Amino acid sequence: MAGVASGEAACNSARQTGGVTDALAAELSAAMAPDRVRSGPLELTLYRRDASLLEGQPGVVCFPSTTDEVQAAVTIARRHGRAVVPRGSGTGLAGGAVPVGVDGAEPVVIVTTKMDRVLEIDADARVAWVQPGVLNLDLSRQVAHLGLHFAPDPSSQQSCSVGGNVANNSGGPHCLAYGVTSAHVLALEVVLPDGSLALLGDLDPEPPGYDLRGAFVGSEGTMGIAVRIAVRLSPDPPAVRTVLVDFASIETAASTVTGIIAAGLVPAALEMMDARITSAVEDYVHAGFPRDAAAVLLVELDGLPAGVEAATQIVADVAAANGARGVRVAADEAERALLWKGRKSAFGAIARIAPDYYLHDTVVPRTRLVEVLSEVYEIAARHRLLVVNVFHAGDGNLHPLLVFDRREPGVMARVLAAGTDMIAACVAVGGVLSGEHGIGLEKRDHMGLIFSDDDLDAQRRLRLAFDPEQACNPHKVLPSGSGCGDLQSVPAGAWI
Amino acid sequence: MRLAVADEDLSACVSCGLCLPHCPTYRVTGEESASPRGRIAAMRATHATDAPAGPEFAEFMDLCVQCRGCEVACPSSVPFGRLMEGARATLARETAYQPRRRRMGYAVLGHHRLLLLASSAAAVLQRLHLVPARLGLPRLPLRRPRLRPGDTAGPGGRPIGTAGPGGRPIGTAGPGGRPIGTAGPGGRPIGTAGVGGRPPEPDAWLFTGCVMDAWMRPTHAAALRVMHATGARVALPGPGGDCCGALHVHAGLRRQAEALARRVMASMPGDAHVVVDSAGCGAALKDYGALLGTAEARRFSDRVLDVHEWLAARAGRLPAARRRLTGPVAVQDPCHLRHVQQAHQHVRTVLAPYADLVELGDDGLCCGAGGAYAGIHPAMAQEIRARKVAAIAATGAPVVASANPGCIVHLAGAGLDVRHPVDIIAWSLDGG
Numbered sequence A: 001m002a003g004v005a006s007g008e009a010a011c012n013s014a015r016q017t018g019g020v021t022d023a024l025a026a027e028l029s030a031a032m033a034p035d036r037v038r039s040g041p042l043e044l045t046l047y048r049r050d051a052s053l054l055e056g057q058p059g060v061v062c063f064p065s066t067t068d069e070v071q072a073a074v075t076i077a078r079r080h081g082r083a084v085v086p087r088g089s090g091t092g093l094a095g096g097a098v099p100v101g102v103d104g105a106e107p108v109v110i111v112t113t114k115m116d117r118v119l120e121i122d123a124d125a126r127v128a129w130v131q132p133g134v135l136n137l138d139l140s141r142q143v144a145h146l147g148l149h150f151a152p153d154p155s156s157q158q159s160c161s162v163g164g165n166v167a168n169n170s171g172g173p174h175c176l177a178y179g180v181t182s183a184h185v186l187a188l189e190v191v192l193p194d195g196s197l198a199l200l201g202d203l204d205p206e207p208p209g210y211d212l213r214g215a216f217v218g219s220e221g222t223m224g225i226a227v228r229i230a231v232r233l234s235p236d237p238p239a240v241r242t243v244l245v246d247f248a249s250i251e252t253a254a255s256t257v258t259g260i261i262a263a264g265l266v267p268a269a270l271e272m273m274d275a276r277i278t279s280a281v282e283d284y285v286h287a288g289f290p291r292d293a294a295a296v297l298l299v300e301l302d303g304l305p306a307g308v309e310a311a312t313q314i315v316a317d318v319a320a321a322n323g324a325r326g327v328r329v330a331a332d333e334a335e336r337a338l339l340w341k342g343r344k345s346a347f348g349a350i351a352r353i354a355p356d357y358y359l360h361d362t363v364v365p366r367t368r369l370v371e372v373l374s375e376v377y378e379i380a381a382r383h384r385l386l387v388v389n390v391f392h393a394g395d396g397n398l399h400p401l402l403v404f405d406r407r408e409p410g411v412m413a414r415v416l417a418a419g420t421d422m423i424a425a426c427v428a429v430g431g432v433l434s435g436e437h438g439i440g441l442e443k444r445d446h447m448g449l450i451f452s453d454d455d456l457d458a459q460r461r462l463r464l465a466f467d468p469e470q471a472c473n474p475h476k477v478l479p480s481g482s483g484c485g486d487l488q489s490v491p492a493g494a495w496i
Numbered sequence B: 001m002r003l004a005v006a007d008e009d010l011s012a013c014v015s016c017g018l019c020l021p022h023c024p025t026y027r028v029t030g031e032e033s034a035s036p037r038g039r040i041a042a043m044r045a046t047h048a049t050d051a052p053a054g055p056e057f058a059e060f061m062d063l064c065v066q067c068r069g070c071e072v073a074c075p076s077s078v079p080f081g082r083l084m085e086g087a088r089a090t091l092a093r094e095t096a097y098q099p100r101r102r103r104m105g106y107a108v109l110g111h112h113r114l115l116l117l118a119s120s121a122a123a124v125l126q127r128l129h130l131v132p133a134r135l136g137l138p139r140l141p142l143r144r145p146r147l148r149p150g151d152t153a154g155p156g157g158r159p160i161g162t163a164g165p166g167g168r169p170i171g172t173a174g175p176g177g178r179p180i181g182t183a184g185p186g187g188r189p190i191g192t193a194g195v196g197g198r199p200p201e202p203d204a205w206l207f208t209g210c211v212m213d214a215w216m217r218p219t220h221a222a223a224l225r226v227m228h229a230t231g232a233r234v235a236l237p238g239p240g241g242d243c244c245g246a247l248h249v250h251a252g253l254r255r256q257a258e259a260l261a262r263r264v265m266a267s268m269p270g271d272a273h274v275v276v277d278s279a280g281c282g283a284a285l286k287d288y289g290a291l292l293g294t295a296e297a298r299r300f301s302d303r304v305l306d307v308h309e310w311l312a313a314r315a316g317r318l319p320a321a322r323r324r325l326t327g328p329v330a331v332q333d334p335c336h337l338r339h340v341q342q343a344h345q346h347v348r349t350v351l352a353p354y355a356d357l358v359e360l361g362d363d364g365l366c367c368g369a370g371g372a373y374a375g376i377h378p379a380m381a382q383e384i385r386a387r388k389v390a391a392i393a394a395t396g397a398p399v400v401a402s403a404n405p406g407c408i409v410h411l412a413g414a415g416l417d418v419r420h421p422v423d424i425i426a427w428s429l430d431g432g
Helices: A007-017 A023-031 A041-045 A067-079 A136-146 A162-168 A212-216 A250-262 A275-285 A305-321 A333-344 A348-352 A366-382 A411-428 A444-450 A453-466 B024-029 B036-047 B055-062 B069-073 B080-094 B100-109 B112-127 B211-215 B217-229 B246-251 B254-267 B279-286 B288-292 B295-302 B307-312 B335-340 B345-354 B378-395 B405-412 B421-430
Strands: A060-062 A084-087 A108-111 A118-122 A127-130 A185-191 A197-201 A225-232 A239-247 A269-274 A295-303 A326-329 A356-359 A386-391 A400-404 B204-207 B273-276 B304-306 B329-332 B357-359 B399-402 B417-419
Touching: A023 A060, A023 A067, A041 A060, A041 B036, A041 B055, A067 A084, A067 A108, A067 A185, A067 A225, A118 A136, A127 A136, A136 A162, A162 A225, A185 A212, A197 A212, A212 A453, A239 A250, A239 A305, A239 A333, A250 A269, A250 A295, A250 A305, A250 A366, A269 A275, A275 A295, A275 A333, A275 A348, A275 A386, A295 A305, A295 A333, A305 A326, A356 A411, A366 A386, A366 A400, A366 A411, A400 A411, A411 A444, A444 A453, B024 B378, B036 B055, B036 B080, B055 B080, B069 B080, B069 B335, B080 B246, B080 B254, B100 B112, B100 B246, B112 B211, B204 B217, B204 B279, B211 B217, B211 B405, B217 B307, B217 B421, B246 B254, B246 B279, B254 B288, B254 B295, B273 B279, B273 B307, B279 B288, B279 B295, B279 B304, B279 B335, B279 B405, B288 B295, B295 B304, B304 B307, B307 B345, B329 B345, B329 B378, B345 B357, B345 B421, B378 B405, B399 B405, B399 B421, B405 B417, B417 B421
Parallel strands: A060 A108, A084 A108, B204 B273, B273 B304, B329 B357, B329 B399, B399 B417
Antiparallel strands: A118 A127, A127 A225, A185 A197, A185 A225, A239 A295, A239 A326, A269 A295, A269 A386, A356 A400, A386 A400
16 A cells, blocks of 8 residues: 555545545545545435445545555554445445444445456456456446356346445346356455455365355455455357236236246246336336236246247246236347346336335245235235335245335334334245345344344354454344344444 | 425435446446435435535536436436436525636627627637647637528528518528528528518528537538428527527526527527427427426427437438448437437438448447536546547447537547538538
């Protein structure tokens, strides 16, 4: 780390931060270009939340551009007794990037958006080394001319960063066939919570020793900050077919999902949207989604042309046998892209229904989809709330969204209560808490529903091996003091 | 500080972040304060307190190019342009956001003779190397061609004209249907009278604007040439129809914008289409209904078409090319044509018979021109432009077509050969 501060840059910084007075900010400024450290009160409010509902409060926000600067930021923050909170694009849905500090001291938010370069592409080995701030879709676009892509495709893929994907072990529609992020990350260079650098994993497919790479992927920023990521690139399939199936009831759509998998197919993607969300996205994309359908399925089949042809027929047959109203096969790439744009815009289109949403991410056994879905609607009705469902039906990954207007008095309490009931209903049929969005802050206090104290303690000890002082993204994932069974609802410093 | 925005507009953002990659300043900085989501969060925080907005808020608002790429990217269709215009209007009214120097600059735009004089004077100074390059001005014209409003290409074409000052027709039709045209203010002919001294209704008006008329009048001549080739009778606006007020709206100077809008409406009476060859002006004219909130303004806005939109509906009447550019032409969509007017496909429809078109692979990301933006934030505008230049270079096309004067000047500043689509078509029609 070099203390560089040209006169012009320093002047710039004073303008943008409203004067660096705080010793912590001054030290961070000396360690990286001063205009990349911010402590202006309005700017800090912009980093109080991600795409979830909770809010915290950062003390300083900084934008390192190199590994050295990330190390310096972590070291300086720790020296000042501050926690660090890593942040990518801030599109997380579970509050993983919401800044919560320790001992009443506001944390240092380390934003990776300026580390946005693809460092190296090896087309033969189908591997790329990327910085954490590279956007998921930008990566796929940069390797498209090689006939390759990065398989994990969260709905926010145009905006979310690869670093964020690693932190949350993100999924996406196409992870049904291709697996979530962990299956596409070979190695990681990470800045550990003490500021040191470590390489986890290897380009070798079977590295010796413990799979620390596997432990880090999905650790939601509690074990350090990935600064260089070796991702696996997947070849584009030779043929792709996207089918939109239209149903008069949620039940027939759900039984079609079960039927397709039972017929021996593993589609590349198998997505469901209910009536309300289908209408909302149709208002945006005008892709011809049927507004009067109770549910639609979006099924994608890929592989060799003959196989795709046969699979499409099977999907159509299963759908017909289950009473589907219509089957539409996308005629060309433009139509296919438009259908996917609709699906991937779903969360963002919620404001067409109400200005706020609270989203769950539970996974249930596919065979129990029908009963769980009807229970989800019942729970919402019981709490006088609106729920919409848009989700990865193929792997039973539900995304019930409770939509509301937080300005309505008392509505938050009902939303949280309904959410708890939904999770309980999913867990009761053998489900789990999160498929792909992470636990973060929002789902943290539900961990006790599926893990015993012993389970939680084992996880806590793994975390402590990386972060003995619990200073890296504290209060996330594991309920605080999980060993002593002390579950506080929301940590001090965060509020809804 | 209460902002002049609707609470419903402000609450329509769910903070999903799908806008982020479509925002040119976020693409450059990666910072929330330079993103649509962050700007809305800053508006919310400011709107919710009684405290006056600080310099941080003004800075965040001012860095926005107002390209409105975020609006079309937003699945909830948050009206970001309206929010930003409201926030800036509040800042301009209640803070020192628009200093006197900038306000005077905007005021000059509405005084066309003064603007033309100033432009010509600056052109002379440029030739004498007395204008610093850091101002980023394009090479300004010393002379401007006369526009011939009444020309028609087809047989039986009848010259028509526009009312002169005070509704008095000036100029008369010459023999053979060719307009003589009397010079209006600033040496520009403002029309010829029709039969009986009362100008007949034209088929269309061509709006000429302020800076574009001063700097790029040959493009208006080309637009007239191409419009005439469809057999239409085209008129130019009467006095006062000079500046659309778009830059004033963007700067938060709403009162001035409203006054200019009323003048522009009065300068082109009747029911004929108002055709605009500047994407930024066209978007502003189409928004007069919302700006003034009157039935008359809404009726006027309904008459406004981008020149390519108007030509696309008459494409069958355009003659074939007599010559073609040798290399491909990269189509650069001006933001206010693509995101605001959503009329960018018409450029392709109209231009395709005259050139081999290639697309840019950047999802229509802004080029950084942004009206006065490139002058106010030159460093950011150039960083944004660098991405556009790279996207253009990736196509290998030697010529860029852009339907907005601001984009043309800004991109030409990077050494590119940028032409208005109507310039390409007129050149192609005229033959070698």
